[in-house]
Amino acid sequence: MFPAASLLTTLLLALSIAASPVEIRNSPITLPIARRLNTSGGSINILQHDQSRAAALKNVGENTLNRRTGSIAVTNDAVGYIAAVGVGSPATTYNLIVDTGSSNTWVGAGTAYVKTSTSVDTGEPVEVTYGSGSFSGTEYTDTVTLGSGLTITAQSIGVAATSTGFTGVDGIIGIGPLDLTEGTLTDEPDTTIPTVTDNLYSQGIISEIVVGISFEPTTTETDTNGELTFGGTDATKYTGDIAYTPLTTTYPASYYWGINESITYGTTTILSETAGIVDTGTTLILIATNAFSEYQSATGATLDRETGLLRITTTQYDALEDLNFNIGSNTYALTANAQIWPRALNTYLGGSANYIYLVVNSIGTPSGEGLDFINGYTFLERFYSVFDTTNSQVGFATTAYTDATTN
Incomplete structure (x- = not known):
């Protein structure tokens, strides 16, 4: 059982972020997701990006060597689904692509990483090669803030020294399976990195390693039309x-x-x-x-x-x-x-x-x-x-x- 004060804090956080109350099942935490069309280079080629991503996804699974050298799935930067995530204390807010097809969380593609008192440089090189982009840099551990003040401590964060293929965003929050992080710490090819969801669970913030996702159809270029729920589901977002x-x-x-x-x-x-x-x-x-x-x-x-x-x-x-x-x-x-x-x-x-x-x-x-x-x-x-x-x-x-x- 969670302490009553902790449960109340989580409930108030969920209510403050979501448009309507959420189903309280294992203290879910909700974050809004905004869809954004990346038109900075003119019209977008969604098919090209998606097929490149598909090829990279298949390549990772079929080639263990590539996986161990940090090659995982491409993020589609034609259409991004963005969550605002705080890193550090005081927190800097980064707009991160929500990706179920990769598992590393990293920043620095746009807004530079700001070191604070909670930033710890592990000295580990980290590198992920996506189908039409990449980042490389250094692993830090830091405090991650979801919503209004709920924090994960000592979360692994990749800090990009260089990145390609990401425009108008700051990085990724990866919510794919843990094994996809294997090999992304280049000096420790057999090591996995706990994801945000894993740490929410291990730190007692959620009691199930579960993520619920709600999207809604939209006809505008940018629209906060989604919700990401950690640790449970939001019964207001589905029927039956x-x-x-x-x-x-x-x-x-x-x-x-x-x-x-x-x-x-x-x-x-x-x-x-x-x-x-x-x-x-x-x-x-x-x-x-x-x-x-x-x-x-x-x-x-x-x-x-x-x-x-x-x-x-x-x-x-x-x-x-x-x-x-x-x-x-x-x-x-x-x-x-x-x-x-x-x-x-x-x-x-x-x-x-x-x-x-x-x-x-x-x-x-x-x-x-x-x-x-x-x-x-x-x-x-x-x-x-x-x-x-x-x-x-x-x-x-x-x-x-x-x-x-x-x-």
């Missing part, structure tokens, strides 16, 4: 019950938040049950090349040269059937509106305001390779998700936005 499925044992999806699923378009199976991952750092829904061909044929979509996305006509949109993700004994259906990119944001892709683009695309390899799909942000904005390390499972629930017409 959360259904859980065990983590996959299939390699290389098993390195990440990997699950087994099949996909049907209407009643037609386009991807037989196989392993893939759930990932906040991927924007689109990526599926094996053979499934993508089936989906394109079934929808009648054409490939748009400007964006790389599938494009459909208004008539084809009206005829779209549900895209069903069959996970365990449950089916999660993306409606026609959930399968398209927000039309109000078409020009940010370099596309036409008058076109309709689909958010399903190719992962770049055929099925049967152990990581055959990625359920990215465009899936997660329609379903509440729970990443449960304690019980080795991922959970999903419907939300008020599952069937909404927003795009």
